[in-house]
Amino acid sequence: xxxxxxxxxxxxxxxxxxxxxNNAVDFELRRGEIHAxxxxxxxxxxxxxxxxxxxxxxxxxxxxxDGQPVTIDSPRRAIGLGIGMVHQHFMLVPVMTVAENLxxxxxxxxxxxxxxxxxxxxxxxxxSEYGLAVDPDAKxxxxxxxxxxxxxxxxxxxxxxxxxxxDEPTAVxxxxxxxxxxxxxxxxxxxxxxxxxxxxxLNEVLDIADRVTVLRRGEKVDTVSTEGATExxxxxxxxxxxxxxxxxxxxxxxxxxxxxxxxVSAVDDRGLPAVNDxxxxxxxxxxxxxxxxxxxxxxxxxxxxxxxxxxxxxxxxAAGVDVTHAGPxxxxxxxxxxxxxxxxxxxxxxEFDLAENLCLREYKTPAFSSRGFLSxxxxxxxxxxLLKEFDVRGGDPETRAGSLSGGxxxxxxxxxxxxxxxxxxxxxxxxxxxxxxxxxxxxxxxxEERDAGKGVLLVSLELEEIRSLSDRVxxxxxxxxxxxxxxxxxxxxxxxxxxxxxxxxRAA
Amino acid sequence: xxxxxxxxxxxxxxxxxxxxxVPPLTVRSPIVVIVIAVAAMAAGSYAITAGEKRLGxxxxxAGMIGLVGGYAATxxxxxxxxxxxxxxxxxxxxxxxxTPLIFGAVGGLFSERAGVINIGLxxxxxxxxxxxxxxxxxxxSWLLGIVIAIAAGxxxxxxxxxxxxxxxxxxxxxxxxxxxxAVGVTGYLFVEVYGDLGTPDDLPSVPNVSLPIDWxxxxxxxxxxxNLLVWLALAAVLMTWVFMFRTSWGLRLRSAGxxxxxxxxxxxxxxxxxxxxxxxxxxxxxxxxxxxSIGFLHTFTQNMTAGRGFIALAALIFGRWRPGLAxxxxxxxxxxxxxxxxxxxxxxxxxxxxxxxxxxxxxxxxTGLIGRSIPPLALGRPLPRN
Numbered sequence: 001x002x003x004x005x006x007x008x009x010x011x012x013x014x015x016x017x018x019x020x021x022n023n024a025v026d027f028e029l030r031r032g033e034i035h036a037x038x039x040x041x042x043x044x045x046x047x048x049x050x051x052x053x054x055x056x057x058x059x060x061x062x063x064x065x066d067g068q069p070v071t072i073d074s075p076r077r078a079i080g081l082g083i084g085m086v087h088q089h090f091m092l093v094p095v096m097t098v099a100e101n102l103x104x105x106x107x108x109x110x111x112x113x114x115x116x117x118x119x120x121x122x123x124x125x126x127x128s129e130y131g132l133a134v135d136p137d138a139k140x141x142x143x144x145x146x147x148x149x150x151x152x153x154x155x156x157x158x159x160x161x162x163x164x165x166x167d168e169p170t171a172v173x174x175x176x177x178x179x180x181x182x183x184x185x186x187x188x189x190x191x192x193x194x195x196x197x198x199x200x201x202l203n204e205v206l207d208i209a210d211r212v213t214v215l216r217r218g219e220k221v222d223t224v225s226t227e228g229a230t231e232x233x234x235x236x237x238x239x240x241x242x243x244x245x246x247x248x249x250x251x252x253x254x255x256x257x258x259x260x261x262x263x264v265s266a267v268d269d270r271g272l273p274a275v276n277d278x279x280x281x282x283x284x285x286x287x288x289x290x291x292x293x294x295x296x297x298x299x300x301x302x303x304x305x306x307x308x309x310x311x312x313x314x315x316x317x318a319a320g321v322d323v324t325h326a327g328p329x330x331x332x333x334x335x336x337x338x339x340x341x342x343x344x345x346x347x348x349x350x351e352f353d354l355a356e357n358l359c360l361r362e363y364k365t366p367a368f369s370s371r372g373f374l375s376x377x378x379x380x381x382x383x384x385x386l387l388k389e390f391d392v393r394g395g396d397p398e399t400r401a402g403s404l405s406g407g408x409x410x411x412x413x414x415x416x417x418x419x420x421x422x423x424x425x426x427x428x429x430x431x432x433x434x435x436x437x438x439x440x441x442x443x444x445x446x447x448e449e450r451d452a453g454k455g456v457l458l459v460s461l462e463l464e465e466i467r468s469l470s471d472r473v474x475x476x477x478x479x480x481x482x483x484x485x486x487x488x489x490x491x492x493x494x495x496x497x498x499x500x501x502x503x504x505x506r507a508a
Numbered sequence: 509x510x511x512x513x514x515x516x517x518x519x520x521x522x523x524x525x526x527x528x529x530v531p532p533l534t535v536r537s538p539i540v541v542i543v544i545a546v547a548a549m550a551a552g553s554y555a556i557t558a559g560e561k562r563l564g565x566x567x568x569x570a571g572m573i574g575l576v577g578g579y580a581a582t583x584x585x586x587x588x589x590x591x592x593x594x595x596x597x598x599x600x601x602x603x604x605x606x607t608p609l610i611f612g613a614v615g616g617l618f619s620e621r622a623g624v625i626n627i628g629l630x631x632x633x634x635x636x637x638x639x640x641x642x643x644x645x646x647x648x649s650w651l652l653g654i655v656i657a658i659a660a661g662x663x664x665x666x667x668x669x670x671x672x673x674x675x676x677x678x679x680x681x682x683x684x685x686x687x688x689x690a691v692g693v694t695g696y697l698f699v700e701v702y703g704d705l706g707t708p709d710d711l712p713s714v715p716n717v718s719l720p721i722d723w724x725x726x727x728x729x730x731x732x733x734x735n736l737l738v739w740l741a742l743a744a745v746l747m748t749w750v751f752m753f754r755t756s757w758g759l760r761l762r763s764a765g766x767x768x769x770x771x772x773x774x775x776x777x778x779x780x781x782x783x784x785x786x787x788x789x790x791x792x793x794x795x796x797x798x799x800x801s802i803g804f805l806h807t808f809t810q811n812m813t814a815g816r817g818f819i820a821l822a823a824l825i826f827g828r829w830r831p832g833l834a835x836x837x838x839x840x841x842x843x844x845x846x847x848x849x850x851x852x853x854x855x856x857x858x859x860x861x862x863x864x865x866x867x868x869x870x871x872x873x874x875t876g877l878i879g880r881s882i883p884p885l886a887l888g889r890p891l892p893r894n
Contacts, residue, residue: 076775091770093763094885104763105774107756114756155774 004067006031006194007052007083007163012061014047019394021047024061025220027213029163034185034195036209036226038202038238040435041405042394044218045198046088049165053085054078065163079105084156088167090148094141098134099123102155126154132184146177153184157193164188165196170204171433182208200238200435202231214238239437247443247468250451255284258455259305259336259424264314265479266304274300276479277314282424282455287446289470289487290459293498297479298459299341302428305457306338307331319423332361337422339413339430341459343406347413350402354392355383357401358416390415391441407438414445425449428459443469463494511558514551518567521548525574529581530593536586541578545571592850596729601849603730603738604804606842608633608813610741611796612820613827613834614748615789619665620829621752622785623765623886628668628683629793630817631690635660636794638694641707641801641808650712654737654798661794664690665787673782676890687817695810707807714803737799742835744792749831761785765884768891778891793817819866826869829883841866 007029014022022044029035039045050056052063054072063070065081072078078085092101099119108118123136132150140148149169156164166185170178185195185208199205205212206226214221214237221237259282268274274297282288292298303309305316307328315324321334332338340346348357359368359379368379383397392411395404401412410430417425427446431439446469450456460466466473467487475483475497483497525545528535535541552567581589612629619626626632639660644653664686671682714736721728752758763771764781771778796816801808823841827834848862 074775075773076777079775085773087773091767091773093766093770095766096759096763100759101770103756104759104771105776107759109756113750113754114759159775 005029006066008064009048009052010062010064012048012051012058014051014056014058020218022051023218025215027220029194029196031194032189032192033210034189034197034208036197036199036205036212037215038199038205038212038234039215040200040238040437041407043215045215046167049085049167049196049198052078052165053083079159082160082162083165084159084161084163085165086149086152086156086167086169088171090152092140092148092151096140097136098138098140098151099136101140101151102158106159122158123154126157130157130184130187145172149173149181161193163194163196165198167198169197170199170201178204202234202436205234206231216240235436247447249447252471253285253453255453257281257283258319259457260317261305262315264304264316265312266300266309267312268300274479275304278481280474280481282457284453284455285450286471287450287456287458287469289466289473290457290476291463291466291473291494291498292476294461296476298476302341302426302459305426306336335423337417337420337425339417339425339427341428343409343413348401348409351400353398353400354387354395354412355379355397357412358383358386361416361420386415386419407434410434410438410442414442418445418449423454425454425456427456429461431462431465463491511555511560512563514558515555515560515563515567518548518551518555518564519570521551522567522570522574525571526577526581529578531590534586534589536582538579538582541582542575545575545578548574596726598843598846599726599730600734601846602839602842603734605845606838607738607741607799608796608816609820609823609838609841610745610835611799612793612817613824613838614744614831615792615796616821616824617748617829617831617834618785618792619789620824620887621765621884622761622782623768623884623889624669624672624782624786625679625888626668626683626786626789627680627821628664628686629821630813630815631687632661632664632790632793633797633817634690634694634811634813635664636797637801637812638698638808639794640798641711642701644712644802645708648712650714650802653712653802654714654795657794657798658791661790662787665790666783668790669783669786672786673779673890679888691811698808698810711802711806713806735799735803737795737803740795745831745835752831762884765886768886772891796820822866840869
């Protein structure tokens with residue numbers, strides 16, 4: 001059957017308890033094609049691929065490889081059938097070398113001993129054959145994520161993969177690394193490998209894939225060719241309605257200053273200056289964007305405002321209260337809300353359930369407790385209301401926060417922070433890792449808060465997000481505010497200041 | 509001279525301060541000891557200021573130990589000193605005391621490198637001690653006794669794996685339960701089988717290996733007449749190193765302990781790997797127990813391991829989960845025990861204090877004072893459920 005597709009999934013259904021993760025999903029992968037699997041967080045993309053890789057058993061449905069029905073009951077079996085998978089979180093052993101990781105599970109031997117020389121030679125051969133540069137003797141913990149991903153791809157090829165599945169491969173890569181990856185994928189498909197590319201980024205799907213299959217809530221919506229498709233049409237398929245890729249804002253009604261920083265400086269964890277003499281003001285009814293390249297003092301600035309880091313100079317006033325030397329609790333009580341940059345580390349307690357997470361801020365108030373004792377029934381009732389209001393899917397009040405998808409976790413954080421009725425909202429990378437539907441939701445809520453007369457400080461690495469949401473934009477470089485620009489300014493203008501240029505003109 | 513060299517110099521000087529005061533040098537003047545020890549501490553301080561913190565602290569500690577030990581030696585009678593410090597006998601005793609610890613530590617290494625905490629080493633060792641004695645008794649063969657001991661340890665290991673791997677129970681709780689179970693099982697069987705009489709006097713015992721090296725000055729005394737199991741313990745260290753770091757099975761075992769999901773993704777069976785590793789762990793620890801009952805003391809008494817399983821685990825941690833370093837740790841602990849056995853000449857209470865040495869050193873090791881002890885990444889974590 002020469003014309004049979006390399007891989008075909010027919011009517012795959014997978015249930016976890018009452019949750020239907022995949023409902024009768026069909027999927028077809030032609031030989032040598034790059035086929036994107038597109039869907040929001042929690043749409044069932046990863047589940048489908050885990051079924052293919054033998055990590056989950058389907059409840060119904062059939063898998064065909066080259067037209068032959070197969071049963072895949074373990075990763076070992078999948079590998080044997082020529083299916084390779086590059087997981088979103090790399091499956092490598094950090095303390096071992098690249099070569100050791102690559103051959104793990106199919107080691108070359110000489111007698112009873114591991115033939116390490118042959119292993120490194122095979123790595124070099126594969127590496128030059130596919131143009132994936134790696135050092136076989138480097139330890140995985142010492143190499144960057146881009147290189148780690150190359151190791152994962154090489155490992156799949158080493159095990160003879162004909163079908164390569166990449167689960168959100170660009171999530172951890174820089175733009176340049178992503179382009180390099182795309183080049184590699186094109187080389188691979190030219191050599192006859194077929195690629196499944198899981199993603200929720202529309203632009204890169206259009207860029208790299210030949211066809212796209214869109215999943216929504218566990219069901220296949222459609223398979224379309226990327227030729228003629230647009231970001232808008234794909235977004236519509238993904239979310240099931242028209243998506244506003246641009247944010248609608250009403251006219252601004254400015255009020256009194258709510259957050260004021262005067263000459264604030266702070267040092268980072270190593271004691272080096274991170275925030276230098278920052279003066280900024282956020283007034284009621286405006287969104288102030290803070291644009292900048294990663295690691296230019298944004299995190300330290302937010303921590304300083306929130307009382308998580310002590311300033312070395314300057315004053316901070318929130319809603320008229322001096323919070324320069326306040327701790328986090330006092331800052332929160334002054335009316336500041338914090339949508340944390342890292343929701344796993346700062347935003348949520350992953351081991352707690354949603355009801356507990358939702359009351360972390362106000363657990364002391366009568367809404368959740370009386371006479372020093374928590375009231376579980378009140379917590380659950382309140383959580384139920386909030387989960388509905390903020391459209392958190394895939395969880396009820398008793399669900400562990402860690403088991404939600406990223407977008408829904410972020411909605412939980414936002415629900416908690418916004419219902420506290422703050423005056424000032426510090427939103428740090430509020431849409432990092434979210435899909436279009438969730439991004440739209442977060443943006444709409446932030447604009448609503450602005451319209452309701454709150455002050456919003458938006459810190460983001462996505463310039464597009466800053467430009468579409470903000471009323472004014474400050475650019476931070478090496479811990480200093482180096483420019484204030486209107487959001488309509490061109491990307492080039494921003495780029496100059498964000499990379500440290502234009503400072504001489506300013507000084508002049 | 510680099511700070512690192514000075515740091516090592518400090519450590520060496522510290523031990524030298526003690527060494528000069530005991531036979532064969534037996535320097536009687538406390539001044540010499542004090543000068544050397546102070547030099548060690550000074551070099552240690554210098555190393556700290558030059559950036560070699562851990563090594564520097566090691567030097568200062570060695571200097572203090574040398575000062576106390578050396579000074580105490582100069583204040584005791586020469587006759588007493590010569591009774592305690594007989595290097596040949598001390599060396600042989602060190603190996604004897606270290607042997608159960610070596611088996612335990614190497615056994616623990618299998619389990620923990622595969623990601624399963626094995627605090628049940630003590631129980632596995634105790635099982636080996638009883639079943640080694642019982643097996644040797646009923647089969648009249650020390651060899652079959654060892655085989656039966658290994659089997660008993662492996663069964664105990666399988667129980668630990670059942671709880672820790674299959675049922676995903678807390679591994680410390682599971683191991684502790686096994687320790688208590690072992691005391692109960694061996695105690696019950698001992699009373700049931702041997703009653704008040706204890707194990708028979710003609711219990712077959714593991715023979716010593718006599719080497720024709722009597723004429724060698726120090727080595728002859730140490731290595732000339734050691735029990736077969738002592739040699740097997742040393743061989744086990746070497747074989748474990750080869751297995752763990754030079755074979756593909758070792759690579760697979762370690763991957764299960766570092767990142768079980770990665771191992772699973774590479775097509776390995778982590779559950780089976782961990783079962784086998786914990787069972788091997790039990791078998792090896794049991795050999796340590798068998799050495800106690802049919803290699804060393806030629807009898808079984810209730811709870812005769814007396815915490816040696818825990819000390820073996822301490823040696824494993826002190827040795828940073830590496831066979832060679834773990835061996836060095838067991839020898840250090842063994843030396844402590846050998847010295848403690850001879851010390852009552854001076855002070856019975858001081859001898860008891862010496863028994864705490866392993867735990868003190870382990871605390872120092874885990875607090876990272878002398879090099880950081882980094883466990884396998886997935887140690888104690890069951891395989892995530894899909």
